[in-house]
Every structure is written in structure tokens, then in C-alpha cells.
Amino acid sequence: MPETSPLPDDAALTAESRPRDGQRFSPSAEFRASAVASADLYAEAAADRLEFWADQSRSLLHWHRPFTEVLDWSKPPFARWFADGELNVAYNCLDRHVLAGNGDRIALIWEGEPGDVRRISYAELTAEVKRAANLLTSLGIGQGDRVAIYLPMIPEAIVAMLAVARIGATHSVIFGGFSAESLRSRIDDAAAKLVITADGGWRKGRISPLKPAVDAALAGEPTTVEKVLVVRRAWPDDQELEWTAGRDLWWHDEIALMDADHVAKSFDAENPLFILYTSGTTGKPKGILHTSGGYLTHTAFTHRSVFDLHPESDVYWCTADIGWITGHSYVVYGPLANGATQLIYEGTPDTPHGGRWWELIQKHAVSILYTAPTAIRSFMKSGREIPQSFDLSSLRLLGSVGEPINPEAWLWYREVIGGGTPIVDTWWQTETGGIMISALPGVTETKPGAAQVPIPGISVAVLTDKGKKVGKGESGLLAVTQPWPGMLRGIWGDPDRFVETYWSKFAKVENGPLYFAGDGARRDEDGDIWLLGRVDDVMNVSGHRLSTAEIESALVAHPWVAEAAVVGANDETTGQAVVAFVIIRSRHSDAAAEPGAADQLRSHVASTIGPIARPRQVFLVSELPKTRSGKIMRRLLRDVAEGRAVGDTTTLADATVMQAIGDKLADKA
Numbered sequence: 001m002p003e004t005s006p007l008p009d010d011a012a013l014t015a016e017s018r019p020r021d022g023q024r025f026s027p028s029a030e031f032r033a034s035a036v037a038s039a040d041l042y043a044e045a046a047a048d049r050l051e052f053w054a055d056q057s058r059s060l061l062h063w064h065r066p067f068t069e070v071l072d073w074s075k076p077p078f079a080r081w082f083a084d085g086e087l088n089v090a091y092n093c094l095d096r097h098v099l100a101g102n103g104d105r106i107a108l109i110w111e112g113e114p115g116d117v118r119r120i121s122y123a124e125l126t127a128e129v130k131r132a133a134n135l136l137t138s139l140g141i142g143q144g145d146r147v148a149i150y151l152p153m154i155p156e157a158i159v160a161m162l163a164v165a166r167i168g169a170t171h172s173v174i175f176g177g178f179s180a181e182s183l184r185s186r187i188d189d190a191a192a193k194l195v196i197t198a199d200g201g202w203r204k205g206r207i208s209p210l211k212p213a214v215d216a217a218l219a220g221e222p223t224t225v226e227k228v229l230v231v232r233r234a235w236p237d238d239q240e241l242e243w244t245a246g247r248d249l250w251w252h253d254e255i256a257l258m259d260a261d262h263v264a265k266s267f268d269a270e271n272p273l274f275i276l277y278t279s280g281t282t283g284k285p286k287g288i289l290h291t292s293g294g295y296l297t298h299t300a301f302t303h304r305s306v307f308d309l310h311p312e313s314d315v316y317w318c319t320a321d322i323g324w325i326t327g328h329s330y331v332v333y334g335p336l337a338n339g340a341t342q343l344i345y346e347g348t349p350d351t352p353h354g355g356r357w358w359e360l361i362q363k364h365a366v367s368i369l370y371t372a373p374t375a376i377r378s379f380m381k382s383g384r385e386i387p388q389s390f391d392l393s394s395l396r397l398l399g400s401v402g403e404p405i406n407p408e409a410w411l412w413y414r415e416v417i418g419g420g421t422p423i424v425d426t427w428w429q430t431e432t433g434g435i436m437i438s439a440l441p442g443v444t445e446t447k448p449g450a451a452q453v454p455i456p457g458i459s460v461a462v463l464t465d466k467g468k469k470v471g472k473g474e475s476g477l478l479a480v481t482q483p484w485p486g487m488l489r490g491i492w493g494d495p496d497r498f499v500e501t502y503w504s505k506f507a508k509v510e511n512g513p514l515y516f517a518g519d520g521a522r523r524d525e526d527g528d529i530w531l532l533g534r535v536d537d538v539m540n541v542s543g544h545r546l547s548t549a550e551i552e553s554a555l556v557a558h559p560w561v562a563e564a565a566v567v568g569a570n571d572e573t574t575g576q577a578v579v580a581f582v583i584i585r586s587r588h589s590d591a592a593a594e595p596g597a598a599d600q601l602r603s604h605v606a607s608t609i610g611p612i613a614r615p616r617q618v619f620l621v622s623e624l625p626k627t628r629s630g631k632i633m634r635r636l637l638r639d640v641a642e643g644r645a646v647g648d649t650t651t652l653a654d655a656t657v658m659q660a661i662g663d664k665l666a667d668k669a
């Protein structure tokens with residue numbers, strides 16, 4: 001059937017081509033004919049959810065010791081999946097593909113930002129991970145230890161993660177864009193013994209150093225870190241780097257001494273695989289804990305069925321950095337467990353030119369692309385001529401993740417990038433481990449802007465504040481109503497916060513406790529789910545989660561700042577943007593009156609947390625709107641930040657405050 005009318009030839013959509021109500025796309029007969037997923041999956045999961053996941057796990061993974069129990073939910077919300085089984089996560093991602101005769105298949109096609117390319121087969125990747133596993137063991141790392149990984153998007157990042165997994169230790173990957181301070185707090189929270197980093201990586205046409213941030217993080221107070229392994233990526237041999245003798249080791253020197261033989265031992269299904277820090281509603285990031293057997297089952301199943309993976313012919317590309325959950329689940333564990341061939345790119349989309357991504361797709365014949373709405377919107381802005389000057393005909397499936405995708409961006413993505421290919425909009429979180437709500441390509445009819453239906457084996461509900469299901473056409477809070485294999489097993493070192501954050505909102509409802517996701521959602525007339533964004537004080541900037549409290553505490557740590565309030569304001573490109581309102585201490589009012597003062601505060605946030613947290617705007621104000629109980633009314637600040645008339649101010653302790661803020665901003669304009 002014809003799928004849509006063609007869009008006009010300008011960059012953004014014009015009024016005539018705006019998404020139409022009720023617009024939907026059926027899978028083509030051709031796609032359906034060779035699709036991995038089928039409608040049977042829904043039926044099987046509905047018939048027996050636990051048996052469904054057990055079947056997936058047995059067929060997708062190699063268990064050294066088969067499990068006999070699927071789920072232990074005797075102490076909710078602390079779940080155990082496949083708990084009496086044993087497996088090795090790295091063996092599942094590597095050795096078994098080699099043993100099955102696929103050692104020559106390319107696992108990673110890596111391209112650096114300057115254009116250097118490495119093609120690494122499954123046999124080569126396995127050998128490298130074995131060497132790295134031997135190296136970690138020789139440094140005294142074993143099961144129960146944590147290893148911090150702070151690397152650019154280079155193959156060694158994946159080798160390091162898999163080597164940690166192979167020896168049963170636990171990794172904590174920290175995004176390379178985070179500051180020394182953020183790195184230190186994560187290292188301390190997890191009590192990491194080893195840090196794996198690089199001299200630097202390539203970003204925006206130049207070298208972005210990493211090792212100095214590690215040095216800064218480890219300076220001062222004693223740390224748990226014993227050794228720092230440094231991958232050489234950025235500079236040639238003669239570059240002088242700060243070096244701490246006895247602590248710092250070159251990765252390439254050490255790896256060269258290691259044997260490429262290493263027998264993968266099996267570990268319990270619930271052995272901790274990784275901790276990944278994510279922003280919550282308080283200033284302190286949460287260390288989300290994931291374990292092995294359930295997580296790998298969930299990521300392998302969803303990667304295969306949601307991305308319709310044909311490992312012998314597809315070239316898959318997920319553009320996420322390994323510092324985020326999407327990089328963990330859909331660059332490392334899901335794809336490698338499934339024996340996929342994938343592209344990894346080190347750099348930014350606009351270096352050295354705005355068509356870099358499309359050039360990569362053309363050059364490496366990428367067939368499946370998984371990226372974020374913020375990227376799509378920024379490409380829309382620069383115009384369709386750029387992607388249209390490349391051959392993108394290898395693409396056959398597109399994915400979206402990280403934030404709600406507006407129908408205009410969905411349609412543009414489908415037409416201009418995909419030439420009419422299906423799109424899967426995948427809703428999930430760091431906490432869920434893997435995709436929870438998404439169409440299955442070849443099976444589900446899709447609607448621009450809707451994430452649609454839970455995947456087979458996952459049960460969700462849209463609830464009122466009191467835990468009652470909303471009707472069709474109504475909005476409410478998204479909850480997951482049954483435990484699932486990839487679910488977080490806790491917050492590192494803080495079981496009470498785990499229970500409080502996710503399981504207390506719907507603790508007392510029937511069949512509870514239910515998992516509260518922190519997102520608003522709407523069910524349409526067909527029962528399909530549309531995500532509406534966060535309902536808590538978590539912002540979503542370019543698909544990255546940032547907490548208002550964390551940025552506020554960075555601001556008040558600056559000597560000028562007496563008080564700060566941060567809101568997420570709508571932004572055309574990044575979804576939301578950080579906007580801060582700051583009260584300056586009177587003794588610093590002169591310094592703060594200088595031109596560029598607000599920019600200094602913006603840079604201060606960027607250097608404390610990382611460039612992604614840099615506020616779009618900092619407004620210097622004399623008061624903040626508060627309720628009589630002293631709570632900052634962020635809703636009113638959001639009105640100001642989004643340039644709207646300020647809403648209801650009747651609950652303010654001092655009704656004149658908003659007028660004063662308005663006047664102050666008008667002065668500046």
C-alpha cells in the first residue's frame with residue numbers, strides 16, 4: 001500500500017505537510033516477509049510471560065549452567081531472574097560466535113573523527129578481550145571489584161567493558177564529557193580500584209584531553225583507585241603527559257605482554273555487571289545497578305526483534321556514546337550478543353562537514369540507524385539538501401530514543417533519511433535496562449509520534465495519581481506493572497532510595513508495588529501510548545537526563561551565588577534547555593554587574609558537571625518565586641523562560657516577585 005504523500009522539498013515541513021490526525025503506516029509486504037518478529041511473540045508472551053522470557057533466554061544466550069527458576073519475586077521490589085543459572089556475559093558476546101564459525105565476521109567497523117578506520121572481526125575482538133581480561137587479573141581485579149571506564153568512542157572502550165564483564169567484575173562507565181569533579185564523585189561512590197582512560201579523543205576537529213581530568217579527579221583526598229590504565233589515542237609517541245609513576249600504565253605496553261588465551265569462567269546470573277550513574281530529582285546522581293543474565297536476555301531479545309536484526313547481512317549503527325545506557329545496551333551488549341556487525345564513530349556529526357553521518361552511512365552501507373530526536377531536529381534545521389546529496393539507499397530501518405519525537409521530526413526522518421523505511425520509536429530508561437515500549441517492525445502499524453505498545457513480555461499501565469487506570473484518550477503516569485528481566489536491581493549502596501524513588505508511588509495498589517517511571521503518558525483511542533515527558537524535576541536536554549537540583553547545587557557552590565533555581569524550558573532543537581535564575585550575594589554585586597557575568601556562571605556549571613549541563617541562559621534576579629512553605633515555584637519560572645504570560649501566582653508568599661523578575665529581564669532586553 002502507498003505509505004504517505006511525499007513531503008515538500010524544503011528543510012522543515014510546511015503547513016500542508018504537517019502530520020495529520022490518525023496518520024498511520026502499515027509495514028510493507030516486503031518487510032513483513034523477512035521480518036524477524038512476528039505477531040506470535042505477543043501471543044506467546046500473553047499466554048505465559050515467564051515461560052516466554054525463559055524461552056528467549058535459552059534460545060538467545062549460552063548458559064554454562066542452565067537455570068531452573070525464571071523469576072524470584074518473593075521480596076519485591078528486589079527481583080532475581082534466572083538466579084540459579086550461570087553464564088559469562090563476554091563469552092556470550094564473543095567466543096560463542098567464533099566457535100560457531102563466525103570468527104571472520106566483522107564485529108566493529110570503527111571510524112575515528114579524522115577519518116581513520118579499523119575493522120575488527122569477532123575473532124580479533126575476542127582475542128583482544130582475552131588479553132585485556134588477563135591484564136585486569138594481573139592488576140588484581142576480580143569478581144566483586146569495580147572498574148571505572150572514562151574513554152572516548154574507540155574500540156578499546158568496548159574491549160574494556162567486555163574484559164571487566166569477562167572476569168566477573170563490575171564496570172562503571174563515566175561519559176567522557178563529564179568533569180573531573182563528576183568523575184571523582186562517581187569513582188568514590190562505587191569505590192573503584194582501577195580507572196581505564198585515554199590520553200584524549202577527537203571531537204569537533206581537535207583533541208579533547210581526558211587523562212588530565214583523571215589526574216585532577218584523583219588528586220587531593222586519598223582514593224580507592226590503585227592503577228590508571230591509559231589508552232593511547234590522541235597524541236603521537238612524543239607527547240608529554242603528566243604521569244604518576246607506580247600508578248599510571250600504558251594500555252598498549254601492558255596488553256602486549258598478555259596472552260590471548262583466557263578461559264571464561266561462569267558467574268551467577270545475578271552477578272553485578274555494571275553501575276551507571278543517572279540524574280535523579282536530588283543533587284546526587286544515582287548509581288543504577290544492572291546484573292547479568294536478565295539484562296543480557298532483555299537486550300539481546302529487544303535488539304534482535306525491535307531492530308529486525310539479520311546479523312549476516314545488516315550493518316547496524318547506534319549513534320549513542322557508551323557513556324549512556326543506550327551505548328551499553330545497544331552498542332555493546334545487545335548487538336554483540338546477537339553477533340551483529342556495527343559501525344562505531346568517534347566524533348561529532350558536523351565534523352569536518354554537516355554531512356558527516358550521511359557520508360558514514362553511504363561509505364559503510366549502514367542498514368539500521370538508531371539515534372535521538374535532538375539530532376534529527378538539528379539536521380532538519382540545516383536542510384534536507386545535505387542528506388540528499390548522499391546515497392542513503394542502504395538504510396532499511398530507523399530507530400529513535402531518548403525523548404519524545406515530535407510527529408514533524410518523525411515524518412522528516414522517515415522521508416528524508418529513510419526514503420520511506422519503517423521507524424521504531426523506543427521508550428525505555430537507564431533503569432529499565434532495555435527497550436520497553438516500541439513497535440515491532442514488520443508487525444506493528446506505526447503512528448508518527450507514538451511509542452505505541454509494550455514489547456512482548458512487558459506490561460505497562462497509564463495510571464492516575466491514585467493508581468487507577470486512565471481511560472482511552474486520557475493522560476496519566478506511566479508505570480510498569482510486572483517485573484522484567486532487564487530491570488535495575490537497585491541503586492548502588494542505597495536500597496532505601498531505590499524503594500522510595502521507584503516503588504513507593506504505587507506501592508499500595510492492587511498487585512503492587514508497581515514501578516513508577518517518572519514519565520507522563522497518554523493512551524489514545526486505540527490504546528496506543530504517547531510519551532509526554534518527565535513529571536519530576538529531571539530535565540531532558542538532547543536526550544540526556546539532567547537534574548535541576550544538581551545544577552542548582554553547582555551554581556550555589558560559586559562564591560557569587562546566594563540562591564539558584566533551574567528549570568527545563570522547551571527548546572526547538574534540544575527538546576529542553578537549562579535555564580537558571582540566580583540571586584547574587586550582595587557583596588559580589590559589583591562583579592556580577594560586569595558584562596559577561598552570566599556567561600561566567602554558565603561556564604562554571606559546564607566545568608563543574610560537564611558541557612552538556614551548561615545553561616542556555618542564566619538570569620540574574622533579586623528574588624525567586626516561592627510558596628508560603630518556601631518551595632520554589634518552577635512552573636512560574638518556566639513561563640518566564642519560555643516567554644509566556646506568567647500563570648496563576650495566588651499561592652506565592654509575595655505576589656510582587658514575578659513582576660520584579662519580569663521588570664529585571666525587561667531591563668536587560
Ligand code: 6R9
Pocket residue numbers: 278324325326400401402403404405425426427428429430431451517518519531532533534540543544545
Ligand atoms: C534510553 C534513555 C530516560 C528518559 C525517560 C523519558 C525519556 C527515552 C523516550 C523518552 C519519549 C522515547 N525517553 N526514550 N521519551 N519517547 N522514545 O534515554 O535512558 O537516559 O535514562 O532517559 O528519557 O523521559 O524517562 P535515560
